[in-house]
Amino acid sequence: MVETWNGLTGQIDRSNNSRADLHLHTTYSDGALQPKDLVQQAHAAGLSVISITDHDNVGAIDEAMEAGKSLGIEVVPGVELSVALNDKDIHLLAYFFDHTNKKLLDYLAFFRYERLKRAERIVQKLNDINIPLKLDAVLDQAGIGSVGRPHIASALLEEGLTGTYHEAFMKYIGTGAPAYEKKYQLSPNEATQLVAQAGGLSFLAHPGKYTTDIELSTLIQAGLDGIEVVHPSHNEARQEFYRGVVHQYFLLECGGSDYHGGKKNDDQVLGVYTVPLEVVEDMRTRLFS
Ligand code: AMP
Ligand code: FE
Ligand code: FE
Ligand code: ZN
Numbered sequence: 001m002v003e004t005w006n007g008l009t010g011q012i013d014r015s016n017n018s019r020a021d022l023h024l025h026t027t028y029s030d031g032a033l034q035p036k037d038l039v040q041q042a043h044a045a046g047l048s049v050i051s052i053t054d055h056d057n058v059g060a061i062d063e064a065m066e067a068g069k070s071l072g073i074e075v076v077p078g079v080e081l082s083v084a085l086n087d088k089d090i091h092l093l094a095y096f097f098d099h100t101n102k103k104l105l106d107y108l109a110f111f112r113y114e115r116l117k118r119a120e121r122i123v124q125k126l127n128d129i130n131i132p133l134k135l136d137a138v139l140d141q142a143g144i145g146s147v148g149r150p151h152i153a154s155a156l157l158e159e160g161l162t163g164t165y166h167e168a169f170m171k172y173i174g175t176g177a178p179a180y181e182k183k184y185q186l187s188p189n190e191a192t193q194l195v196a197q198a199g200g201l202s203f204l205a206h207p208g209k210y211t212t213d214i215e216l217s218t219l220i221q222a223g224l225d226g227i228e229v230v231h232p233s234h235n236e237a238r239q240e241f242y243r244g245v246v247h248q249y250f251l252l253e254c255g256g257s258d259y260h261g262g263k264k265n266d267d268q269v270l271g272v273y274t275v276p277l278e279v280v281e282d283m284r285t286r287l288f289s
Contacts, residue, residue, distance in 0.1 A: 017048050020256075020277055021045075021050050021051075021271075022076065023051070024256060026052055028057040028144060029054035031054070031261045038064070039073055053093050055146050055148060059144070077097055080092070090215075094202050095203070095283060116147050118182070119135065125178065125181065129178055132161070138152050138155045141154045153165045153168035188222035192223030202226075203224065203225060203254045205231075206258065207227060226246060227254075228255055230253075230255025232258060253279055255275040256274070
């Protein structure tokens with residue numbers, strides 16, 4: 001993929017103005033940027049449609065839409081949900097739902113509450129193995145956002161309790177590590193139904209190379225509308241593979257940078273991992289015609 005914008009030099013290639021980035025995070029989950037600042041950066045990167053897909057949180061959407069209006073960027077309602085499939089943590093991206101839908105908002109609030117309880121359990125487990133992390137340090141990292149393991153890893157790093165962010169996952173909080181705790185998750189069926197009743201479409205996020213054929217077909221049967229094809233974790237061959245699956249099952253595709261505002265060594269991804277606007281039009285067609 002050709003790099004069209006460099007966040008460090010600020011060089012812009014306006015050929016991006018027929019491109020969309022449908023996977024972005026803000027301070028409402030584990031991103032570093034406030035919604036309006038992210039919209040500003042997306043504009044500088046030449047994008048014309050974006051979706052903010054915070055984990056279990058739609059709090060950024062109104063502010064982003066407002067900022068988008070003045071800059072001429074369309075903001076599509078989005079969210080990233082976690083579902084459990086045979087104990088595996090699978091991420092779904094949802095788009096074009098009514099972000100004031102009461103049932104959806106109630107569920108998201110419940111997921112965030114469960115995330116907080118889980119953060120408390122993780123901190124307790126860390127303390128039990130003599131890692132003196134305080135919950136407050138985690139909450140400082142999370143701010144207004146949905147609390148997640150990224151905030152715990154950042155807090156461990158900040159407090160000098162881990163050498164690197166990744167080491168925090170490997171030694172303490174990753175799957176199977178001593179302070180690992182599951183989070184509350186819906187089944188794939190329940191999640192796609194929750195999104196559908198709010199008028200939206202559900203996509204399998206970054207399936208990468210770790211999603212087996214059986215898992216893929218189970219998820220498709222659970223009511224997925226599409227698959228995230230373009231993502232920094234997908235090389236060209238992966239993209240082609242998932243594009244093939246999309247065509248085979250009459251699904252839609254989506255894609256984006258999964259940009260966290262530079263928080264995860266991801267300064268270079270904005271404006272680079274994009275999809276054409278037809279992708280967004282295909283979603284609208286499926287929903288509204
Ligand atoms: P949570 O939703 O709180 O379980 O956090 C999941 C997030 O943690 C993922 O979206 C990744 O950003 C991050 N993550 C999970 N496993 C790892 C890992 N082994 N190394 C680095 N980041 C990870
Ligand atoms: Fe994230
Ligand atoms: Fe994800
Ligand atoms: Zn994401």
